[in-house]
Amino acid sequence: MCLRQQVFLNSLLFIFALTERKNEPRMIWGAVLSTTTQRPIIAVGDLVWDVLVKPNGILLPGGDTTGRIALAPGGSAANVAAWIARSGTPAGFVGKVGADVFGDLVVADLEREGVAAHVSRTKEHDTGVILVLIDRAGQRSMVTNQAADFHLLAEDVPEASLTACGHVHITAWSIFTNPPRAAAIRAAQIAKAAGATVSFDPASYQMIREIGYDKFARYTADLPVDILFPNREEGQALTGETDPQTIAQGLHERYNGALIVLKLDKDGCFVLAQDHAGHYPTSDGPVVDATGAGDAFDGAFLASYARDGDLAAAAKFANEVGSWVVARYGARPPADAELRAILKRNA
Numbered sequence: 001m002c003l004r005q006q007v008f009l010n011s012l013l014f015i016f017a018l019t020e021r022k023n024e025p026r027m028i029w030g031a032v033l034s035t036t037t038q039r040p041i042i043a044v045g046d047l048v049w050d051v052l053v054k055p056n057g058i059l060l061p062g063g064d065t066t067g068r069i070a071l072a073p074g075g076s077a078a079n080v081a082a083w084i085a086r087s088g089t090p091a092g093f094v095g096k097v098g099a100d101v102f103g104d105l106v107v108a109d110l111e112r113e114g115v116a117a118h119v120s121r122t123k124e125h126d127t128g129v130i131l132v133l134i135d136r137a138g139q140r141s142m143v144t145n146q147a148a149d150f151h152l153l154a155e156d157v158p159e160a161s162l163t164a165c166g167h168v169h170i171t172a173w174s175i176f177t178n179p180p181r182a183a184a185i186r187a188a189q190i191a192k193a194a195g196a197t198v199s200f201d202p203a204s205y206q207m208i209r210e211i212g213y214d215k216f217a218r219y220t221a222d223l224p225v226d227i228l229f230p231n232r233e234e235g236q237a238l239t240g241e242t243d244p245q246t247i248a249q250g251l252h253e254r255y256n257g258a259l260i261v262l263k264l265d266k267d268g269c270f271v272l273a274q275d276h277a278g279h280y281p282t283s284d285g286p287v288v289d290a291t292g293a294g295d296a297f298d299g300a301f302l303a304s305y306a307r308d309g310d311l312a313a314a315a316k317f318a319n320e321v322g323s324w325v326v327a328r329y330g331a332r333p334p335a336d337a338e339l340r341a342i343l344k345r346n347a
Contacts, residue, residue, distance in 0.1 A: 038089065038090055038166065038306070038307075039090070039164065039165055039166030039167075039196075040089075040090035040091055040092045040116065040164075040165050040166065041081075041084050041089060041090070041091055041092070041165065041166060041167040041168075041169065041302055041303070041306060042081070042091070042092035042093065042094060042118075042161065042162060042165045042167070042168050042169070042187075042191070043077040043078065043080040043081040043084070043091070043092070043093050043094070043168075043169040043170075043171075043299075044077055044093075044094040044095065044152075044157075044168060044169070044170055044174060044183070044184050044187045044188070045075065045076060045077025045078070045094075045095055045149070045152075045170065045171045045173055045174040045180070045184065046075035046076055046077050046078065046095060046128060046149040046150075046171070046173050046174070047073075047075040047077070047078040047093065047095045047096075047097055047106055047107070047110060047117075047119065047127075047128070047149060048073075048074050048075040048078075048106070048127065048128030048129060048130050048144075048147070048149055049071060049072070049073060049074065049102060049106060049127065049128070049129050049130070050071070050072045050073070050074035050129075050130050050132050050291065050292075050330065050331065051069070051070075051071060051129060051130065051131050051132065052068070052069065052070040052071075052072060052132045052134060052289065052291060052329060052330060053067060053068075053069050053131065053132065053133050053134065054067050054068045054069075054133075054134040054135075054289065054329075055067035055133075056068075068329070070329055070330065072329070072330035072331065072332070073106050073109045073110065073331075073332060074130060074132075074291070074292065074330075074331050074332075075095070075106075075128065075130075075149065076171040076173055076201070076203060076292075076295050077093065077095060077169065077170075077171050077173070077174070078093055078095065078106075078110055078115075079292045079295035079296065079299070079331045079332060080169050080171070080201075080295045080298045080299040080302070081093040081110070081113075081115045081169075081299070082110060082113040082115055082299065082332050083295065083296045083298070083299025083300055083303070083321065083332075084115075084299040084300075084302055084303045085113050085114035085115050086113065086114075086299070086335075086343065087299060087300050087303035087304065087317075087321070087343065087346070088303060088307075088343065088347055089302070089303035089306055089307060090116075091114065091115045091116070091299075091303075092115060092116040092117075092118060092161060092165065093110060093115050093116070093117050093118065093119070094118045094119075094152075094156075094157060094158060094161075094162075094187060095118075095119055095120070095149055095152060096119065096120040096121070096122060096148045096149055096151055096152040096156060096180075097119055097120075097121060097122075097127040097128070097148050097149065098121070098122060098123070098125055098126040098127035098147065098148045099121045099122060099123045100126060100127055102126065102127035102129075103119075103121060103127040103148070106127060107119050113332070116161075118158045118161055120152065120153075120156040121148075122148050122151060124148075124151070125147050125148040125150075125151050126147050126148060127147060127148055127149075128144070128145060128146075128147035128148060128149040128150070129145055129147065130142050130143065130144050130145070131143040132291050134289050134290075134291065137287060138286075138287035138288050138289050138290050138326060139287075139290050140289065140290050140291045144173075146177070149173075149180070150177060150179065150180060151179050151180065152174070152179055152180035152183040152184070153179055153180070153182070153183055154182045154183045154186045156183060157183055157186050157187045157190065159190055162187055162190040162191045162194070162196075163190060163191070163194040164194075165191055165194075165196055166196055166197070166306065167191070167196050167197045167198070167199065167302065167306060168187060168188050168191040168192075168196055168197075168198050168199075169198075169199045169200075169201070169298065169302065170184050170185075170187070170188055170198065170199070170200050170201070170223065171200075171201045171203045172200070172201065172202045172203035172204060172207065172208075172216075172220075173203050173204070175203075175219050175220060175223070176203075176204075176207050176211065176219070181219060184223075185222050185223050188223055188224055189222070189224065192224040197226040197227065198223070198224045198225055198226050198227070199225070199226065199227035199228070199229060199298070199302060200220070200223060200225045200227070200228055200229070201228075201229040201230070201294070201295075201298055202216075202228070202229075202230045202234040202237075202238065203234070204234070205231075205233035205234045205236070205237040208234060208237040208238065209237050213237070213238060216238075225255050225256075225258050226258055226259065227258060227259045227260075227261065227302075228251055228255055228258050228259070228260050228261065229261050229263065229294070229297075229298050229301075230247075230251065230260075230262055230263070231262070231263040231264075231265070231294055232244070232247075232262065232263065232264050232265065235247035235248070235251065235262055238250075238251060238254075239251060239254075244262055244264060244267075244270040244279070245270060245272075245277070245279075247262060247270075248260040248262050248270050248271075248272040248277075249272065252272050252273075257274060259271070259272070259273045259311075260272040260273075261301060261315070261318075263294055263297055263322075265290075266282065266284070266287075267279075267281060267282070268280045268281040268282040268315075268319050269282075269297070269315050269318065269319060271311050271312075271315050273311060276311050278311070278312065278315070280312070280315040280316055280319060281319075282319040282320075282322070282323050283319075283323060285323050285326070285327055286326075286327045287326045287327070288326065288327055288328055288329060289326065289328065289329045289330065290326050291329075291330060291331050292325060292330065292331020292332065293322045293325045293326045293331075294322070295331055296318075296321050296322055296324075296325040296331065296332075297318040297319070297321060297322040298318075299321075300314075300317050300318040300320075300321035300322070300346075301314045301315065301317070301318035302314075304317045304318070304346060313346070317342075317346040320342050320346070321339075321342060324338060324339055324342060
Protein backbone atom coordinates (compact mmCIF):
# COMPACT_ATOMS: atom_id res chain seq x y z
CA MET A 1 0.00 0.00 0.00
CA CYS A 2 1.44 3.38 -0.97
CA LEU A 3 1.71 6.30 1.46
CA ARG A 4 -1.18 8.18 -0.20
CA GLN A 5 -3.49 5.15 0.17
CA GLN A 6 -2.44 4.65 3.78
CA VAL A 7 -3.15 8.27 4.68
CA PHE A 8 -6.51 8.14 2.89
CA LEU A 9 -7.62 4.95 4.66
CA ASN A 10 -6.40 6.20 8.03
CA SER A 11 -8.43 9.36 7.49
CA LEU A 12 -11.53 7.32 6.68
CA LEU A 13 -11.09 5.29 9.84
CA PHE A 14 -10.52 8.36 11.95
CA ILE A 15 -13.68 10.00 10.62
CA PHE A 16 -15.60 6.75 11.11
CA ALA A 17 -14.52 6.49 14.73
CA LEU A 18 -14.98 10.09 15.78
CA THR A 19 -18.17 11.01 13.93
CA GLU A 20 -20.41 8.25 12.64
CA ARG A 21 -19.85 5.75 15.46
CA LYS A 22 -19.52 8.36 18.17
CA ASN A 23 -22.78 10.07 17.29
CA GLU A 24 -24.91 7.01 16.62
CA PRO A 25 -27.24 5.99 19.47
CA ARG A 26 -25.94 2.85 21.14
CA MET A 27 -27.24 0.53 23.81
CA ILE A 28 -25.01 -0.81 26.59
CA TRP A 29 -25.64 -4.40 25.55
CA GLY A 30 -23.32 -6.14 28.00
CA ALA A 31 -24.91 -4.51 31.04
CA VAL A 32 -28.10 -6.60 30.84
CA LEU A 33 -26.58 -9.63 32.58
CA SER A 34 -23.59 -9.62 34.90
CA THR A 35 -20.75 -12.12 34.64
CA THR A 36 -21.34 -12.78 38.33
CA THR A 37 -24.66 -14.46 37.49
CA GLN A 38 -23.72 -16.10 34.17
CA ARG A 39 -20.38 -17.24 32.84
CA PRO A 40 -19.44 -15.47 29.61
CA ILE A 41 -19.49 -16.91 26.11
CA ILE A 42 -16.18 -16.36 24.32
CA ALA A 43 -15.72 -16.34 20.54
CA VAL A 44 -12.26 -17.11 19.22
CA GLY A 45 -11.04 -15.99 15.80
CA ASP A 46 -11.10 -13.01 13.47
CA LEU A 47 -11.57 -9.30 14.11
CA VAL A 48 -11.22 -7.27 10.91
CA TRP A 49 -12.56 -4.38 8.85
CA ASP A 50 -15.17 -5.12 6.19
CA VAL A 51 -15.10 -3.03 3.01
CA LEU A 52 -18.66 -3.44 1.72
CA VAL A 53 -19.12 -2.88 -2.02
CA LYS A 54 -22.54 -3.05 -3.70
CA PRO A 55 -22.35 -1.97 -7.39
CA ASN A 56 -25.37 -0.28 -8.92
CA GLY A 57 -24.88 -2.28 -12.09
CA ILE A 58 -22.91 -5.18 -13.51
CA LEU A 59 -19.17 -4.69 -13.12
CA LEU A 60 -17.64 -5.77 -16.42
CA PRO A 61 -13.96 -6.75 -16.83
CA GLY A 62 -12.03 -3.54 -17.33
CA GLY A 63 -15.19 -1.47 -16.81
CA ASP A 64 -16.42 1.06 -14.29
CA THR A 65 -19.65 1.61 -12.42
CA THR A 66 -21.03 3.45 -9.42
CA GLY A 67 -22.24 1.86 -6.23
CA ARG A 68 -22.31 1.94 -2.47
CA ILE A 69 -19.06 1.50 -0.54
CA ALA A 70 -18.98 1.35 3.25
CA LEU A 71 -16.42 0.58 5.93
CA ALA A 72 -17.64 -1.49 8.89
CA PRO A 73 -16.16 -3.55 11.72
CA GLY A 74 -16.36 -7.27 11.05
CA GLY A 75 -14.79 -10.68 11.43
CA SER A 76 -16.96 -13.75 11.87
CA ALA A 77 -15.96 -14.55 15.46
CA ALA A 78 -16.06 -10.89 16.52
CA ASN A 79 -19.53 -10.54 15.00
CA VAL A 80 -20.75 -13.51 17.02
CA ALA A 81 -19.32 -12.01 20.21
CA ALA A 82 -20.96 -8.65 19.48
CA TRP A 83 -24.37 -10.27 18.95
CA ILE A 84 -24.04 -12.33 22.12
CA ALA A 85 -23.46 -9.07 24.00
CA ARG A 86 -26.29 -7.30 22.14
CA SER A 87 -28.57 -10.18 23.14
CA GLY A 88 -27.88 -9.55 26.81
CA THR A 89 -25.36 -12.28 27.66
CA PRO A 90 -21.79 -11.64 28.88
CA ALA A 91 -19.45 -11.98 25.92
CA GLY A 92 -15.73 -12.17 25.28
CA PHE A 93 -13.48 -12.36 22.25
CA VAL A 94 -10.01 -13.81 21.67
CA GLY A 95 -8.04 -12.80 18.59
CA LYS A 96 -5.16 -10.82 17.12
CA VAL A 97 -4.90 -7.51 15.25
CA GLY A 98 -2.05 -5.37 14.01
CA ALA A 99 -0.28 -2.76 16.11
CA ASP A 100 -1.78 -0.04 13.91
CA VAL A 101 -4.60 2.50 13.85
CA PHE A 102 -6.87 -0.03 12.17
CA GLY A 103 -6.39 -2.34 15.16
CA ASP A 104 -6.91 0.43 17.70
CA LEU A 105 -10.25 1.42 16.22
CA VAL A 106 -11.68 -2.04 15.59
CA VAL A 107 -10.86 -3.19 19.14
CA ALA A 108 -12.39 -0.01 20.58
CA ASP A 109 -15.55 -0.61 18.55
CA LEU A 110 -15.85 -4.18 19.83
CA GLU A 111 -15.44 -3.00 23.40
CA ARG A 112 -18.18 -0.41 22.85
CA GLU A 113 -20.43 -3.34 21.95
CA GLY A 114 -19.93 -4.60 25.50
CA VAL A 115 -17.49 -7.38 24.61
CA ALA A 116 -14.48 -8.17 26.82
CA ALA A 117 -11.66 -8.13 24.26
CA HIS A 118 -8.68 -10.42 24.88
CA VAL A 119 -6.73 -9.21 21.85
CA SER A 120 -3.05 -9.73 21.05
CA ARG A 121 -1.23 -7.11 18.97
CA THR A 122 1.52 -7.68 16.41
CA LYS A 123 3.86 -5.40 14.47
CA GLU A 124 4.60 -8.18 11.99
CA HIS A 125 1.17 -8.17 10.32
CA ASP A 126 -1.48 -5.57 9.57
CA THR A 127 -5.02 -5.68 10.93
CA GLY A 128 -7.18 -7.77 8.63
CA VAL A 129 -9.42 -6.40 5.89
CA ILE A 130 -12.15 -8.25 3.99
CA LEU A 131 -13.55 -7.08 0.67
CA VAL A 132 -17.27 -7.92 0.58
CA LEU A 133 -18.93 -7.81 -2.85
CA ILE A 134 -22.72 -7.67 -2.59
CA ASP A 135 -24.93 -8.55 -5.55
CA ARG A 136 -28.39 -7.24 -6.40
CA ALA A 137 -30.05 -10.01 -4.38
CA GLY A 138 -28.05 -9.04 -1.28
CA GLN A 139 -25.86 -12.16 -1.38
CA ARG A 140 -22.20 -11.58 -0.62
CA SER A 141 -18.89 -12.93 -1.87
CA MET A 142 -15.71 -12.22 0.09
CA VAL A 143 -12.00 -11.84 -0.49
CA THR A 144 -10.02 -12.22 2.73
CA ASN A 145 -6.40 -11.18 3.22
CA GLN A 146 -4.34 -13.32 5.58
CA ALA A 147 -3.42 -10.62 8.05
CA ALA A 148 -2.90 -10.50 11.83
CA ASP A 149 -6.04 -12.54 12.58
CA PHE A 150 -4.49 -15.50 10.73
CA HIS A 151 -1.47 -15.39 13.04
CA LEU A 152 -3.09 -16.06 16.41
CA LEU A 153 -0.77 -18.48 18.21
CA ALA A 154 -1.40 -21.02 20.95
CA GLU A 155 0.66 -18.92 23.37
CA ASP A 156 -1.68 -15.96 22.72
CA VAL A 157 -4.65 -17.82 24.22
CA PRO A 158 -5.77 -16.44 27.65
CA GLU A 159 -6.08 -19.62 29.68
CA ALA A 160 -7.61 -18.02 32.79
CA SER A 161 -10.43 -16.38 30.83
CA LEU A 162 -11.19 -19.56 28.91
CA THR A 163 -11.21 -21.65 32.08
CA ALA A 164 -13.74 -19.26 33.59
CA CYS A 165 -16.12 -19.10 30.62
CA GLY A 166 -19.27 -21.13 30.09
CA HIS A 167 -18.99 -21.64 26.34
CA VAL A 168 -16.51 -21.12 23.49
CA HIS A 169 -17.43 -20.48 19.86
CA ILE A 170 -15.02 -21.30 17.02
CA THR A 171 -15.38 -20.53 13.32
CA ALA A 172 -13.69 -22.52 10.57
CA TRP A 173 -11.80 -19.40 9.47
CA SER A 174 -9.58 -20.25 12.44
CA ILE A 175 -9.28 -23.87 11.27
CA PHE A 176 -8.58 -23.76 7.52
CA THR A 177 -4.94 -22.71 8.03
CA ASN A 178 -2.34 -23.11 10.76
CA PRO A 179 -1.86 -20.71 12.42
CA PRO A 180 -4.43 -19.97 13.80
CA ARG A 181 -5.71 -23.59 13.93
CA ALA A 182 -3.59 -24.69 16.89
CA ALA A 183 -4.69 -21.64 18.91
CA ALA A 184 -8.39 -22.17 18.20
CA ILE A 185 -8.29 -25.87 19.07
CA ARG A 186 -6.28 -25.19 22.22
CA ALA A 187 -8.79 -22.54 23.31
CA ALA A 188 -11.67 -24.99 22.81
CA GLN A 189 -9.87 -27.76 24.65
CA ILE A 190 -9.00 -25.54 27.62
CA ALA A 191 -12.61 -24.43 27.99
CA LYS A 192 -13.98 -27.95 27.49
CA ALA A 193 -11.65 -29.37 30.13
CA ALA A 194 -12.95 -26.75 32.58
CA GLY A 195 -16.57 -27.78 31.98
CA ALA A 196 -17.61 -25.41 29.19
CA THR A 197 -19.37 -26.35 25.98
CA VAL A 198 -18.09 -25.61 22.47
CA SER A 199 -19.82 -24.54 19.24
CA PHE A 200 -18.39 -24.59 15.74
CA ASP A 201 -19.42 -22.82 12.52
CA PRO A 202 -18.02 -24.44 9.34
CA ALA A 203 -17.90 -20.92 7.83
CA SER A 204 -17.37 -21.51 4.10
CA TYR A 205 -18.70 -24.19 1.76
CA GLN A 206 -16.21 -23.06 -0.89
CA MET A 207 -13.22 -23.58 1.42
CA ILE A 208 -14.57 -26.98 2.52
CA ARG A 209 -14.88 -28.07 -1.11
CA GLU A 210 -11.46 -26.69 -2.04
CA ILE A 211 -9.60 -28.53 0.72
CA GLY A 212 -11.88 -31.60 0.58
CA TYR A 213 -13.93 -33.24 3.30
CA ASP A 214 -11.18 -35.64 4.38
CA LYS A 215 -8.73 -32.82 5.08
CA PHE A 216 -11.44 -30.77 6.80
CA ALA A 217 -12.20 -33.77 9.03
CA ARG A 218 -8.51 -34.10 9.92
CA TYR A 219 -8.26 -30.41 10.73
CA THR A 220 -11.23 -30.62 13.10
CA ALA A 221 -10.54 -34.06 14.61
CA ASP A 222 -9.24 -32.61 17.90
CA LEU A 223 -11.92 -29.92 18.15
CA PRO A 224 -14.62 -30.76 20.71
CA VAL A 225 -18.03 -29.86 19.24
CA ASP A 226 -21.26 -29.69 21.25
CA ILE A 227 -23.16 -27.39 18.86
CA LEU A 228 -22.69 -27.16 15.09
CA PHE A 229 -23.90 -24.14 13.07
CA PRO A 230 -23.67 -24.99 9.33
CA ASN A 231 -25.68 -23.24 6.66
CA ARG A 232 -27.40 -25.20 3.91
CA GLU A 233 -24.45 -25.10 1.49
CA GLU A 234 -21.94 -26.09 4.18
CA GLY A 235 -24.20 -28.94 5.26
CA GLN A 236 -24.38 -30.15 1.67
CA ALA A 237 -20.59 -29.94 1.33
CA LEU A 238 -20.10 -31.95 4.54
CA THR A 239 -22.70 -34.66 3.88
CA GLY A 240 -23.45 -34.74 0.15
CA GLU A 241 -27.17 -34.50 1.01
CA THR A 242 -29.69 -31.84 0.04
CA ASP A 243 -32.67 -32.43 2.34
CA PRO A 244 -32.30 -30.34 5.54
CA GLN A 245 -33.44 -33.09 7.90
CA THR A 246 -31.13 -35.63 6.25
CA ILE A 247 -28.22 -33.17 6.42
CA ALA A 248 -28.88 -32.52 10.11
CA GLN A 249 -29.15 -36.23 10.91
CA GLY A 250 -25.90 -36.99 9.09
CA LEU A 251 -24.04 -34.26 10.94
CA HIS A 252 -25.63 -35.25 14.26
CA GLU A 253 -24.18 -38.73 13.84
CA ARG A 254 -20.84 -37.57 12.46
CA TYR A 255 -20.29 -35.13 15.34
CA ASN A 256 -21.11 -37.67 18.08
CA GLY A 257 -24.60 -36.49 18.95
CA ALA A 258 -23.89 -32.74 18.78
CA LEU A 259 -26.77 -30.29 18.62
CA ILE A 260 -27.17 -29.35 14.95
CA VAL A 261 -28.54 -25.92 14.05
CA LEU A 262 -28.84 -25.84 10.26
CA LYS A 263 -29.27 -22.32 8.88
CA LEU A 264 -31.58 -22.19 5.85
CA ASP A 265 -31.56 -18.49 4.90
CA LYS A 266 -35.11 -17.41 3.91
CA ASP A 267 -36.42 -20.81 5.07
CA GLY A 268 -35.36 -20.25 8.68
CA CYS A 269 -33.51 -23.09 10.40
CA PHE A 270 -33.73 -26.77 11.28
CA VAL A 271 -32.70 -27.84 14.79
CA LEU A 272 -31.81 -31.42 15.71
CA ALA A 273 -30.84 -32.72 19.15
CA GLN A 274 -31.11 -36.07 20.92
CA ASP A 275 -34.71 -35.37 21.95
CA HIS A 276 -35.67 -32.55 19.60
CA ALA A 277 -36.23 -32.08 15.88
CA GLY A 278 -37.93 -29.05 14.42
CA HIS A 279 -38.06 -26.69 11.47
CA TYR A 280 -38.45 -23.03 12.41
CA PRO A 281 -39.47 -20.82 9.48
CA THR A 282 -38.73 -17.14 9.34
CA SER A 283 -40.86 -14.28 8.07
CA ASP A 284 -40.46 -12.79 4.61
CA GLY A 285 -38.53 -9.55 4.44
CA PRO A 286 -36.13 -7.52 2.31
CA VAL A 287 -32.58 -8.74 1.71
CA VAL A 288 -30.19 -5.81 1.36
CA ASP A 289 -26.91 -7.37 2.51
CA ALA A 290 -26.40 -10.89 3.89
CA THR A 291 -22.99 -10.03 5.36
CA GLY A 292 -22.73 -11.33 8.92
CA ALA A 293 -26.31 -12.63 9.08
CA GLY A 294 -25.13 -16.12 9.95
CA ASP A 295 -22.84 -14.72 12.65
CA ALA A 296 -25.72 -12.71 14.12
CA PHE A 297 -27.87 -15.85 14.08
CA ASP A 298 -25.15 -17.83 15.93
CA GLY A 299 -24.71 -15.14 18.57
CA ALA A 300 -28.42 -14.70 19.19
CA PHE A 301 -29.01 -18.46 19.37
CA LEU A 302 -26.15 -19.01 21.82
CA ALA A 303 -27.22 -16.13 24.07
CA SER A 304 -30.83 -17.30 24.21
CA TYR A 305 -30.02 -21.00 24.63
CA ALA A 306 -27.46 -20.30 27.37
CA ARG A 307 -30.08 -18.26 29.21
CA ASP A 308 -32.89 -20.82 29.47
CA GLY A 309 -32.05 -23.95 27.45
CA ASP A 310 -35.13 -23.58 25.23
CA LEU A 311 -34.20 -24.70 21.70
CA ALA A 312 -37.42 -23.49 20.08
CA ALA A 313 -37.14 -20.03 21.65
CA ALA A 314 -33.47 -19.78 20.67
CA ALA A 315 -34.23 -20.73 17.06
CA LYS A 316 -37.07 -18.22 16.74
CA PHE A 317 -35.01 -15.43 18.30
CA ALA A 318 -32.02 -16.18 16.06
CA ASN A 319 -34.29 -16.11 13.00
CA GLU A 320 -35.60 -12.69 14.01
CA VAL A 321 -32.13 -11.26 14.53
CA GLY A 322 -30.82 -12.72 11.26
CA SER A 323 -33.78 -11.27 9.33
CA TRP A 324 -33.17 -7.86 10.89
CA VAL A 325 -29.49 -7.92 9.87
CA VAL A 326 -30.03 -8.88 6.21
CA ALA A 327 -32.40 -5.91 5.78
CA ARG A 328 -29.49 -3.53 6.51
CA TYR A 329 -25.86 -2.99 5.52
CA GLY A 330 -23.07 -4.64 7.46
CA ALA A 331 -22.77 -7.36 10.07
CA ARG A 332 -23.46 -5.07 13.06
CA PRO A 333 -25.84 -2.30 11.96
CA PRO A 334 -26.66 0.42 14.51
CA ALA A 335 -29.58 -0.43 16.78
CA ASP A 336 -33.01 0.93 15.90
CA ALA A 337 -36.47 0.67 17.42
CA GLU A 338 -37.19 -2.59 15.62
CA LEU A 339 -34.10 -4.30 17.01
CA ARG A 340 -34.75 -2.98 20.51
CA ALA A 341 -38.25 -4.46 20.33
CA ILE A 342 -36.85 -7.85 19.21
CA LEU A 343 -34.35 -7.87 22.06
CA LYS A 344 -36.95 -6.79 24.61
CA ARG A 345 -39.34 -9.57 23.57
CA ASN A 346 -36.60 -12.14 23.99
CA ALA A 347 -34.96 -10.83 27.16
